Amino acid sequence: MSGKILVVDYQSPSAGKDLVQSLTHTGFAILKSVPVEQVLIDEVYTHWKAFFHSNQKFHYPFNPTTMDGFASTAVSEVAKGYDKKDLKEFFHYLEAGRCPDGLRGITSKFVQQLNPIAQQLLQWIENGLPADILNGLSEPLTGMITGSNNSKLRLIHYPPLTGDEPEGALRAAAHEDINLITLLPAATAEGLQVLSAECAWLDVGSDPGSIIINAGDMLAECTNGFIKSTTHRVVNPVGAAAREGRMSMPFFVHPRSEVRLSSRHTAQSYREERYNENGLVTNKMTVS
Ligand SMILES: O=C(O)CCC(=O)C(=O)O
Numbered sequence: 001m002s003g004k005i006l007v008v009d010y011q012s013p014s015a016g017k018d019l020v021q022s023l024t025h026t027g028f029a030i031l032k033s034v035p036v037e038q039v040l041i042d043e044v045y046t047h048w049k050a051f052f053h054s055n056q057k058f059h060y061p062f063n064p065t066t067m068d069g070f071a072s073t074a075v076s077e078v079a080k081g082y083d084k085k086d087l088k089e090f091f092h093y094l095e096a097g098r099c100p101d102g103l104r105g106i107t108s109k110f111v112q113q114l115n116p117i118a119q120q121l122l123q124w125i126e127n128g129l130p131a132d133i134l135n136g137l138s139e140p141l142t143g144m145i146t147g148s149n150n151s152k153l154r155l156i157h158y159p160p161l162t163g164d165e166p167e168g169a170l171r172a173a174a175h176e177d178i179n180l181i182t183l184l185p186a187a188t189a190e191g192l193q194v195l196s197a198e199c200a201w202l203d204v205g206s207d208p209g210s211i212i213i214n215a216g217d218m219l220a221e222c223t224n225g226f227i228k229s230t231t232h233r234v235v236n237p238v239g240a241a242a243r244e245g246r247m248s249m250p251f252f253v254h255p256r257s258e259v260r261l262s263s264r265h266t267a268q269s270y271r272e273e274r275y276n277e278n279g280l281v282t283n284k285m286t287v288s
């Protein structure tokens, strides 16, 4: 256990059952022994860190239609219900989207290692659904992402704090993810917290090699709330740690656009509603 969040061994015969138990209790799980090369993770971090420290990033302004590219700290997200922008800059990598030439090879290789893991996790989740919820799905969860070109790897850089941050602004304000599930390889520093059922913020560790899994709103929507999406945030470091940047790279697993999630929503209508709320589409995308 890490706090109250279960550590699930991906190679264990009970991994599927353990994952569903953890997701239904906390909305989060920490996976270990996942078949992703640690050297590749390290390499992706190193190369993208250099990108965020170069002016090259300004050549890829965020495109609110395709949702790819670089969003600076000036245009970053405002979490639902907040009025302060998150203290972060990020790049959305989609397999069919823009990417600096020198980064495409390793980033695509990484995404290709994450995709089959996402398939396996969705299969395990599906195996753990009660019959009435399973029968209510418009198609199997694994099928929902087959052929999808909507999944995104979000490379995030949280710059060191300067002390001039607006009062109350956080690295990432409390939010739920929009997509089906998120695979979050260990970040380069602490700071991630999840809101427990008892409304307490629990630290989620960032042991290298582990991948944090959380359920998103689309999974809650299509399982009629059987699996809940979980509120999480990234808090600001204090003391010496405040002078260090932090990097993370959540992989947001999205269905094909036409997939029906519920009687109310397709994946596309759901996404449009939520993106309009978080300011990514409505912000004027001027990059400072
Ligand atoms: O940086 C992190 O650890 C989490 C980021 C996150 O939750 C998000 O971008 O949705």
Ligand SMILES: [Fe+2]
Pocket (backbone or CB within 6 Å): 175, 176, 177, 232, 250
């Ligand atoms: Fe998130």
